[in-house]
Amino acid sequence: MASFLITGASRGLGLAFVKELASRKSSEVSNIFAGARSNVPALQEHSKTDPRVQFVKLDVTNPDxxxxxxxxxxxxxxxxxxxVLINNAAVCHYDMQKMSNPTLEKDIMREMTGLEEEFQVNVLGVQYTTREFLPLVEKSELKKVVNITSTFGSISSASDPAIAWSPCPAYKITKAALNALTVQYALEYQNKGFSFIALCPGWLKTDLGSQMADLTTEEGAKASLDIILTPGQVYNGKFPMIKVKGWETQEEAASHGGYAGKNVYDGRNIPW
Ligand SMILES: NC(=O)c1ccc[n+]([C@@H]2O[C@H](COP(=O)([O-])OP(=O)(O)OC[C@H]3O[C@@H](n4cnc5c(N)ncnc54)[C@H](OP(=O)(O)O)[C@@H]3O)[C@@H](O)[C@H]2O)c1
Structure with missing residues (x-):
């Protein structure tokens, strides 16, 4: 019986985690703390019908x-x-002009939008949340802290065309910093039985991922939980990609059309 807190639970992947966990038996999932800036109707609906789902007001950028x-x-x-603490809340600013016209002459590094805000949410927000919840996680049986990251934070994959095409340098920088933060925690706390995981949930159909994405939030949440609930500390300090049936090889991924073929969901550890 495990307890979970998810940040950014108002929509997207965070809300899908809440729904997926609520669909599991009480013998597996005891408490689902839905951390969000406001108690949106989708969360209210869940907490009305399932007492395990509890809204917790939480702005990750505000230490108080x-x-x-x-x-x-x-x-x-x-x-x-x-x-399990799932640090899921994040923001991402795409340069929309450059996105709709990739050949546009524009210096997206010097004109970088969103860096300060994205650092606040995607990196400092995770630090504030982790440090406050750490004593509670330490008291638990599973002791897992999951930082939801992205292949966009992989420095060694930065020139890969499937990553390089997307004009969101600030987001990529903050996810690389989040990966570094995860590794530092993993090293510091591994002897106390913790797992700090930098988990990529796949390209998902959300406000952040767009409707062009490969997978639904349900698929992303389920596959993420497969990794999160793997017994022991095998994923401590690792950067795993989710594993989804039918997307595990290049051929399978290509059969889905669109951007498919570029994104394979095979459970591999992504290079930093
Ligand atoms: N979608 C993808 O394709 C994809 C791919 C790789 C990784 N990821 C990662 O997956 C996670 C979830 O992304 P998503 O696609 O579900 O994004 P999303 O649909 O844009 O949702 C973002 C969530 O973060 C919350 N949030 C933003 N700032 C916050 C703050 N200061 N305090 C608390 N919550 C805050 C939002 O709350 P409000 O409703 O209050 O704004 C919202 O619940 C992120 O870490 C993202 O980087 C997503």
Whole structure:
């Protein structure tokens, strides 16, 4: 029986985690803390029908908000620990002009949009959240901290055309920094039984991923949980890609059309 807290649970992958966890038996999932800036109708619906789903007001960029959220969760857990913290909230700014016209003459590095905000949410937000919830995770059985990252944060894959085409340098920089943060925690806490995982959930149909993406949020959440709930510390300090049936080889991925063929979901560890 495990307890979970998900940041950015109001929509996209975060909301899909809430839905997927709520579909599992109480013998597997005890508490689902849906951390979000506001209690959106989709979350209210879930908490009405399933007492395991509890909204927790949480703006990851505001240290006071994170502290209050951690105190609230601690009270609700009544002495028990938090098994899994999923740092999912993020923002991404694409240069829309460059996106619609890739040949446009534009210096997207000097005109980089969103770097400060993306650092606040995607890196500092994860640090604020992790440091406040760490004592609760330490008290738990599973002791997992999952940082939802992206292949866009892979420095060694940066020139890969499937990554290089997307004009969002600030997002790529912050996800690389998040990966580095994950590794530092993984090294520091491995002897205490923790797993810090930099997990790529695949290219998903969300506001951030667009409707052109390969996978639904349901597929992304399910496949992410397969990795998260793998027993032991095998993924500590690793950067795994999800594994999805029918997408495990180049040929299978190509058969889905569109961008498929470029993105394979085979559970591999992505190079940093
Ligand atoms: N979609 C993809 O293709 C894809 C691929 C690789 C990795 N990822 C990663 O997957 C995760 C989820 O992405 P998504 O596609 O589901 O994005 P999304 O649909 O844009 O949702 C982003 C979530 O983050 C929340 N958020 C933003 N700033 C916040 C803050 N300051 N405090 C708390 N919550 C905040 C949003 O809350 P509000 O509703 O309040 O704005 C929203 O719930 C992200 O880490 C993303 O980098 C996504």
């Amino acid at each position: 908000s994170v502290k209050e959220a951690a105190a609230q969760v601690e009270k609700k857990l009544e002495g028990k620990g938090l098994d």
